[in-house]
Amino acid sequence: ETVMTQSPATLSASPGERVTLSCTASQSVSGDLAWYQQKPGQAPRLLIYGASTRATAIPARFSGSGSGTEFTLTIGSLQSEDFALYFCQQYNYFPGTFGQGTEVEIK
Amino acid sequence: EVQLLESGGGLVQPGGSLRLSCVASGFTFSDYAMTWVRQAPGKGLEWVSLIDTSGADTFYADSAKGRFTISRDNSKGTLYLQLSSLRAEDTAVYYCAKGRGSSYPHSRYLDYWGQGTLVTVSS
Numbered sequence: 001e002t003v004m005t006q007s008p009a010t011l012s013a014s015p016g017e018r019v020t021l022s023c024t025a026s027q028s029v030s031g032d033l034a035w036y037q038q039k040p041g042q043a044p045r046l047l048i049y050g051a052s053t054r055a056t057a058i059p060a061r062f063s064g065s066g067s068g069t070e071f072t073l074t075i076g077s078l079q080s081e082d083f084a085l086y087f088c089q090q091y092n093y094f095p096g097t098f099g100q101g102t103e104v105e106i107k
Numbered sequence: 108e109v110q111l112l113e114s115g116g117g118l119v120q121p122g123g124s125l126r127l128s129c130v131a132s133g134f135t136f137s138d139y140a141m142t143w144v145r146q147a148p149g150k151g152l153e154w155v156s157l158i159d160t161s162g163a164d165t166f167y168a169d170s171a172k173g174r175f176t177i178s179r180d181n182s183k184g185t186l187y188l189q190l191s192s193l194r195a196e197d198t199a200v201y202y203c204a205k206g207r208g209s210s211y212p213h214s215r216y217l218d219y220w221g222q223g224t225l226v227t228v229s230s
Contacts, residue, residue, distance in 0.1 A: 098152040
């Protein structure tokens with residue numbers, strides 16, 4: 001099974017800040033990497049697929065990069081609605097494993 | 108508007124069984140692979156199972172193999188997950204989610220999710 005490791009576990013930031021979340025795969029997953037956002041009590045929402053392609057209606061402040069084993073999600077300027085939990089998922093192999101999540105909290 | 112509505116969760120004793128359903132609307136169900144993902148209380152997401160558009164190919168996490176069965180009825184627009192030999196560690200919210208496409212890679216990441224149904228395994 002491909003293990004996905006996200007860092008940091010918690011990121012404290014202020015509105016307007018630029019933040020970067022990391023996701024590392026235990027083996028190369030090529031560009032088969034998605035990012036999801038989850039708010040309390042809600043289902044996850046797809047943000048990024050193919051490591052860098054924004055999903056429908058996702059604001060341009062969200063950007064993804066990386067390939068192989070190292071990936072990043074950058075939020076260009078944090079908005080109040082962005083404080084949430086973020087998960088990465090590799091889908092190159094079955095099972096499509098998720099990282100443990102990074103919580104972006106208000107500083 | 109795409110909608111996915113799960114049902115069938117509840118309290119079950121260890122060793123028991125449940126069948127979860129997910130009714131889909133707002134898209135041509137038979138054109139998309141579907142996936143079940145679960146989330147234990149306060150924990151992260153765990154991929155459980157995927158089924159292709161026709162139901163011919165299915166894939167399972169090791170934790171689900173031999174105990175869970177994914178299936179679909181394209182005529183009803185409904186996805187199922189049969190849970191058996193349930194354990195306390197199966198306690199979670201179970202989400203059904205739509206793949207963005209019918210085949211790799213787009214079938215494997217999830218562009219719409221239901222709100223989930225809670226399964227609690229306890230005596």
